[in-house]
Amino acid sequence: MWKFPWKLNESLFFGFGLLLTGFLIEIISDVKISAPSFPNNMYLLIGFAILLILTHIFFRKNPFVAWLSSVNCAISSIVFYTGLTLLMGLIPQVHTSNTFILHLGLNRITSTWVYLILLIFFAISLGLVTLKRLHPINRKNIGFFFNHFGLWLTILSANLGVGDLQQLKMIVYEGQTEWKAVYDNQQVLEMPIAIKLNDFDIEEFNPKLLIYNNKTSELVSKPYLIDTVKNSFKFKDFEIKVVKFHKYSVWFADAFQAMIDEGNPPSALVEIYENNKFLKKAWISCGSFKLKEQFVSMNSEFTLVMSKPEPKRFFSDVTIYTKDGETRKEQIEVNKPIEIIGWNIYQASYDDEKGKYSNYSVFQFVKDPWLPVVYVGIFLMIIGVGFIIFRGEDLKH
Numbered sequence: 552m553w554k555f556p557w558k559l560n561e562s563l564f565f566g567f568g569l570l571l572t573g574f575l576i577e578i579i580s581d582v583k584i585s586a587p588s589f590p591n592n593m594y595l596l597i598g599f600a601i602l603l604i605l606t607h608i609f610f611r612k613n614p615f616v617a618w619l620s621s622v623n624c625a626i627s628s629i630v631f632y633t634g635l636t637l638l639m640g641l642i643p644q645v646h647t648s649n650t651f652i653l654h655l656g657l658n659r660i661t662s663t664w665v666y667l668i669l670l671i672f673f674a675i676s677l678g679l680v681t682l683k684r685l686h687p688i689n690r691k692n693i694g695f696f697f698n699h700f701g702l703w704l705t706i707l708s709a710n711l712g713v714g715d716l717q718q719l720k721m722i723v724y725e726g727q728t729e730w731k732a733v734y735d736n737q738q739v740l741e742m743p744i745a746i747k748l749n750d751f752d753i754e755e756f757n758p759k760l761l762i763y764n765n766k767t768s769e770l771v772s773k774p775y776l777i778d779t780v781k782n783s784f785k786f787k788d789f790e791i792k793v794v795k796f797h798k799y800s801v802w803f804a805d806a807f808q809a810m811i812d813e814g815n816p817p818s819a820l821v822e823i824y825e826n827n828k829f830l831k832k833a834w835i836s837c838g839s840f841k842l843k844e845q846f847v848s849m850n851s852e853f854t855l856v857m858s859k860p861e862p863k864r865f866f867s868d869v870t871i872y873t874k875d876g877e878t879r880k881e882q883i884e885v886n887k888p889i890e891i892i893g894w895n896i897y898q899a900s901y902d903d904e905k906g907k908y909s910n911y912s913v914f915q916f917v918k919d920p921w922l923p924v925v926y927v928g929i930f931l932m933i934i935g936v937g938f939i940i941f942r943g944e945d946l947k948h
Contacts, residue, residue: 555614555615555617555618556614556617556618556621556623557618557621557623557624558623559623559626559627561623562618562621562623562624562626562627563626563627563630565624565627566627566628566630566631566669566672567631569631569668569669569672570631570635570665570668570669572665572668573663573664573665573666573667573668573669574655574664574665576664576665576668577654577655577656577663577664577665578654578655580664583662584662584663584664584666584667585662585714586662586710586711586712586713586714587711587714588714588715589714589715589920591714592711592712592714592715592921593711595711596707596708596711599674599678599707600678603675603678603679603682604682606679607620607679607682607683611679611683616679619675619676619679620676620679620680620682620683621680624676625676625677625680627676628669628672628673628675628676628677629673631669631672631673632669632670632672632673635660635665635666635669636660638657638660639660639661642657642658642660643658644658644659644660644661645658646658661710661713670706670710673706674703674706674707677699677702677703677706678703680699681695681696681699681700681703684696684699690938690941693938694935694936694937694938694939694941695935696935697931697932697934697935697938698931698932698935698936698939699935700928700931701927701928701929701930701931701932701933701934701935702928702932703928704924704925704927704928704931705925705928705929705932706928708921708924708925708928709921709925711921712919712920712921712922712924712925715918715919715920715921716917716918716919716921717916717917717918717919718734718735718915718916718917719732719733719734719740719742719915719916720732720733720899720913720914720915720916721733721742721746721913721914721915721916722911722912722913723746723747723748723867723869723911723912723913723914724748724910724911725748725749725750725751725910725911726747726748726749727747727748728745728746728747728870728872729745729746729747730742730744730745732916742894742916743873743874743875743892744871744872744873744874744891744892744894744896744916745871745872745873746869746870746871746872746896746914747869747870747871747872748867748868748869748911748912749867749868749869749870750867750868751865751866751867751868751901751907751909751910751911751912752865752866752868752907753862753863753864753865753866753901753906753907754862754863754864754865755860755861755862755863755906755907756776756860756861756862756863757776757777757778757796757798757817757860758777758817758819758837758857758858758859758860759774759775759776759777759857759858760774760775760777760784760791760793760819760821760835760855760856760857760858761774761775761855761856761857761858762786762849762853762854762855762856763853763854763856764852764853765848765851765852765853765854766852771786771853772786774858775791777793777796777819782794782796786853788825788826789823789824789825789849789853790823790824790825790827791821791822791823791824791855792821792822792823792824793819793820793821794819794820794821794822794832795819795820796817796818796819796820797809797817797818797819798817799811799812799815799816799817800815800816800817800818800836801815801842802842802845806820806834807820807834807836813841813908814839814840814841814842814905814908815839815841815842816836816837816838816839816841816842817836817837817857817860818834818835818836818845818857819834819835819836819857820832820833820834821833821834821835821847821855823847823849823855825849825850830849830850831847833847834847835847835855835856835857836857837856837857837858837859837860839906840904840905840908844856844857859906860906862906864884864885865884865885865898865901865907866882866883866884866885866898867882867883867884867898867912867914868880868881868882869881869882869883869912871889871891871896873891873892875892877891877892879891883896883897883898883914884898885897885898888917893918893920894916894917894918895916895917895918895919896914896915896916896917897914897915897917898912898914898915899913899914899915900912900913901913
């Protein structure tokens with residue numbers, strides 16, 4: 552054991568040692584990791600690439616360097632790096648009171664020493680493996696190179712680009728124009744872009760009917776979506792029929808009346824039957840900031856309520872101005888951002904209490920100058936896959 556060339560056991564043990572070293576430094580060191588910004592991150596990427604090339608040219612026969620470009624080392628680096636990144640999906644990356652998670656930095660994995668060490672280990676292994684397959688030059692090695700160099704470029708540029716990533720939020724009220732946005736640390740920045748909010752709106756699904764247990768306050772039925780096709784459903788020995796439904800309504804003369812106005816909630820007149828016998832008829836509503844919720848007791852055990860309508864889509868009609876004099880009318884909605892002078896603008900949120908009657912919109916500004924480099928890496932990987940398909944390599948190989 553521990554004689555070159557190292558096999559898989561030694562490789563995994565080495566990777567585990569790096570993992571422990573990273574956690575140890577994280578615990579005892581007061582030095583925090585922060586991503587470099589331009590141009591330092593660009594110099595770092597170029598310098599790292601040159602160092603790998605020189606190492607490959609002059610030291611590729613060195614036993615340790617030969618091991619770094621081996622399959623066993625690649626497996627070890629992949630296992631520990633990807634394993635650590637998987638933890639980010641299992642452990643919320645937010646502030647926590649758990650001292651164990653805090654001391655190990657598991658709630659901020661990408662800014663820890665252990666992440667940095669395993670990222671370097673993975674990048675060195677992947678880079679040297681890629682360079683090793685540069686010769687002889689043939690279609691097989693070209694496809695391998697594009698795949699692995701694309702992955703190397705994607706991962707490193709995504710990590711190095713964090714220092715240049717800008718994310719800000721801008722709150723804009725209807726009829727007003729706003730130039731200033733705010734970082735998470737509450738630092739205010741005047742943007743080169745202004746937004747005037749002309750209108751905000753939400754398209755909603757119909758509300759749902761729910762049944763709760765009076766003693767446990769637990770939901771005991773499946774949500775029933777009110778529609779215009781089949782307005783009745785059964786629960787145990789009960790049958791609930793929706794006699795009337797108003798998407799917008801107001802309470803007047805001991806009943807809900809259909810009326811479209813700000814803050815008017817949906818309502819439904821329901822009939823409740825038990826074992827096919829009529830029990831009661833009553834109005835229910837989910838309420839709003841204007842009117843209180845209204846529900847009905849089915850018996851001493853169950854209560855029928857109406858949930859608030861879920862948004863189908865929410866969007867803002869805006870006019871966008873730039874300091875260069877450009878004016879654009881746009882509609883911004885969730886997952887459909889607009890791009891202008893290097894910024895992506897997303898619909899982020901609104902006044903949850905007022906819902907569709909919100910008088911303001913919250914927009915998120917995102918600028919990631921390294922994103923094109925990430926796209927180049929992904930494109931190179933696609934080219935590599937194309938080479939593999941073109942060569943017709945079988946699955947066994």
